[in-house]
């Protein structure tokens with residue numbers, strides 16, 4: 112046993128005020144704030160035993176070293192023994208635990224499943240154990256998190272098993288390094304330099320993901336380029352897979368449905384054609400020769416111009432099954448997206464996925480999982496849960512959330528997405544009566560799914576802080592946490608993230624948490640209050656565009672969705688309208704079928720409401736809308752103001768960056784309010800109620816407002 116020598120003076124220097132570009136994400140391992148805290152953890156961190164040898168063990172060792180360097184500001188040399196009876200932290204797989212520790216853990220170890228882990232304090236020592244190498248890595252990160260958030264180790268007992276098996280990031284990254292709906296620079300995948308150069312950022316990406324339990328990544332855009340399936344790119348993808356493997360992260364690729372035609376000039380991509388089936392089988396064999404643990408395919412078919420089984424009169428199941436059969440012998444899966452809709456189908460766009468997939472329930476191979484966006488439209492600031500959840504008992508469904516904020520202000524708005532995700536996850540589908548929450552569908556408990564999953568469309572790019580807005584990191588973090596356990600408490604998630612990323616000072620953490628927790632409702636108010644949706648600018652979706660109309664596709668306009676006229680506004684989705692409501696269970700039909708019982712959050716999603724209709728608040732619809740837009744603007748200003756009070760509590764670099772983005776947010780909130788109220792005011796013909804500020808410009812100004820080269824298209 113050795114004792115760490117800490118330079119007391121160094122620990123007292125004003126560390127938090129040093130410049131920090133945010134690259135280290137939540138793995139800052141901030142120095143202990145005083146000698147007492149350092150002394151407390153020193154005994155444990157100075158006496159670590161790590162048993163076993165594997166690439167993942169090396170990752171664990173390295174992570175411990177990085178953490179110790181950070182905590183103690185490099186004043187000690189980490190030394191991690193591979194065997195030492197006196198170690199105070201013991202990290203070992205259950206099979207490698209010595210008798211004493213086995214006895215201390217007792218029956219508990221039997222409760223560890225999959226890549227779960229157990230951390231247990233016993234007689235002055237901490238044991239981190241698991242049944243797999245990756246479980247051990249997760250357990251190590253969990254212990255480090257406890258130290259980062261300055262929790263006491265005595266009496267600790269944490270048993271964690273992942274509730275969802277597939278916890279994936281989806282990158283919409285193109286091979287030319289542009290990122291569809293990416294607002295944080297270019298793609299981090301430098302395909303040109305691969306396979307020979309493994310950038311440090313790939314390793315740090317893997318570390319960050321492993322630290323929150325993410326175990327897979329689909330590295331290419333769902334608007335897929337077939338080239339990624341050629342040897343040239345498979346070699347590169349294999350290099351990424353090799354780099355990620357020790358972190359428990361599998362690689363997945365997006366498959367372009369007509370790849371057999373593009374790459375090998377087959378006359379058809381008909382999934383029932385024998386030649387096509389043979390092509391996919393051969394392709395799978397080839398992929399697995401490069402990447403033996405390749406996860407499988409993610410497919411967007413028959414949607415927004417992507418080819419698919421429709422082109423051959425086949426069903427989504429027939430399409431998915433052909434690819435599934437190809438990867439099955441190697442243990443691969445297919446994630447088949449339910450985001451299927453077509454402008455030529457005359458029904459309400461939000462009904463189309465359900466109409467198409469529901470009749471196919473039970474027709475997919477057992478290695479197919481259908482990936483469904485959280486709501487039936489397209490990642491709007493607020494949508495009711497997708498009606499497919501709870502409606503496909505025989506077909507595993509996984510969740511697709513969008514971490515990148517395509518429709519939510521993109522990179523410059525602070526919105527705590529976990530608040531929105533929690534709202535969806537906690538929704539009761541009533542599929543099997545009360546208590547059939549979306550979570551229960553996803554974790555497999557409601558229908559007995561054999562495959563479970565959650566995917567998040569990544570917000571990561573080459574920006575030094577990875578996500579453009581520093582707080583975008585929180586959304587990445589929260590996604591991982593919710594994918595591991597969708598029941599996680601979002602207050603705890605954001606609190607932990609703030610502590611690990613910035614500071615443990617409650618005078619910083621509490622107000623910052625408060626800003627985050629209020630940010631979602633604020634954004635909904637200044638963008639799409641009362642259930643408005645899809646009123647963003649055309650194509651790039653940045654900023655307001657309630658006037659967007661005409662063009663090639665009605666279902667890509669705003670007027671299709673809000674239907675404002677002199678009398679009313681909103682989309683009637685009840686029996687008297689599109690009857691999208693019929694896709695939900697009777698419980699929801701009762702609530703959402705009547706404007707009087709529909710929560711205001713979804714009023715205009717389900718109903719057409721006259722401008723002068725008196726709402727439960729006592730306001731007319733018009734007044735309520737205007738007041739909510741105003742409330743949103745005031746909320747954004749409040750966020751700005753609250754944040755300004757935190758100056759000096761964290762490093763200036765990140766403080767200033769966030770302040771500057773909050774300025775943008777507050778200005779854009781006004782832009783949203785003014786332009787939407789001017790536009791809708793033409794129809795309502797009613798004056799702005801008291802308390803709502805006068806617009807800064809006239810409607811024409813907003814109609815003429817154009818910006819070139821908005822990123823992410």
Ligand code: GCV
Pocket residue numbers: 283291292333334411415450489517
């Ligand atoms: C990758 C939305 C986005 C598209 C995206 C699509 C999808 O429509 O605007 O950029 O395409 O969703 O999820 O496939």
